[in-house]
Amino acid sequence: MTKSLLSELVSAKTNSTYEAIINDLQLKHFSCVDHFFKPELINQLRQQLLDKYQQDDLKKAAIGNRTNETIINSIRGDYIQWINHQSKNTIEAAFFNKINQFIEYLNRTCFMGILHREFHYAVYPEGTFYKRHLDSFQSDQRRKLSMVLYLNDHHWSIKNGGELVIYTHQNTTETIIPKPGRLVVFESQLLEHEVKKVNSGKRLSITGWLKTR
Ligand SMILES: O=C(O)CCC(=O)C(=O)O
Numbered sequence: 785m786t787k788s789l790l791s792e793l794v795s796a797k798t799n800s801t802y803e804a805i806i807n808d809l810q811l812k813h814f815s816c817v818d819h820f821f822k823p824e825l826i827n828q829l830r831q832q833l834l835d836k837y838q839q840d841d842l843k844k845a846a847i848g849n850r851t852n853e854t855i856i857n858s859i860r861g862d863y864i865q866w867i868n869h870q871s872k873n874t875i876e877a878a879f880f881n882k883i884n885q886f887i888e889y890l891n892r893t894c895f896m897g898i899l900h901r902e903f904h905y906a907v908y909p910e911g912t913f914y915k916r917h918l919d920s921f922q923s924d925q926r927r928k929l930s931m932v933l934y935l936n937d938h939h940w941s942i943k944n945g946g947e948l949v950i951y952t953h954q955n956t957t958e959t960i961i962p963k964p965g966r967l968v969v970f971e972s973q974l975l976e977h978e979v980k981k982v983n984s985g986k987r988l989s990i991t992g993w994l995k996t997r
């Protein structure tokens with residue numbers, strides 16, 4: 785077999801973005817990448833979320849798992865709507881198509897055993913935040929990876945607030961500005977994190993979890 789054919793076959797099976805995320809996860813339990821989704825899809829998801837928000841389709845987010853929820857504004861102030869992972873909406877289907885490819889890759893190359901995915905839209909209006917927390921529940925350890933995708937427009941800057949702060953295992957903090965199209969992936973059971981107060985504007989995102997059985 786010629787060398788170029790062999791390298792083509794290998795590159796068909798490896799994906800440099802997924803490899804970079806996996807590498808980061810092994811090194812520091814989180815990863816931040818900017819081009820996981822095409823900019824066009826980010827724009828469509830942003831518009832979709834804004835339309836839903838304007839139509840009052842989102843509801844106040846609660847603390848706890850989906851069967852045991854309470855709303856506590858002093859802990860989190862965002863509004864959410866869960867997204868059906870089998871949605872017929874072409875924009876949401878394109879989003880899940882990419883997520884499913886990533887899951888297939890994780891399961892094939894890292895034997896992660898991801899079986900379920902749950903994602904919701906989120907809007908943090910001005911003045912809201914989400915206090916330091918861990919994404920997994922003592923009663924439910926199935927959440928393995930947390931994924932956050934930011935849908936703000938390109939004007940969003942540090943002045944708007946709403947940074948994601950990750951408390952790393954090296955006892956340092958990592959501050960991530962929620963730039964459009966930026967995707968943060970981290971280990972749900974390991975890393976505490978918080979969303980700083982939004983100073984101005986509406987902070988837009990999709991947050992989700994990849995779960996084992
Ligand atoms: O939006 C973010 O940056 C993080 C959201 C979060 O921590 C959560 O929904 O559990």
Ligand SMILES: [Fe+2]
Nearest residue numbers: 917918919977
């Ligand atoms: Fe979280």
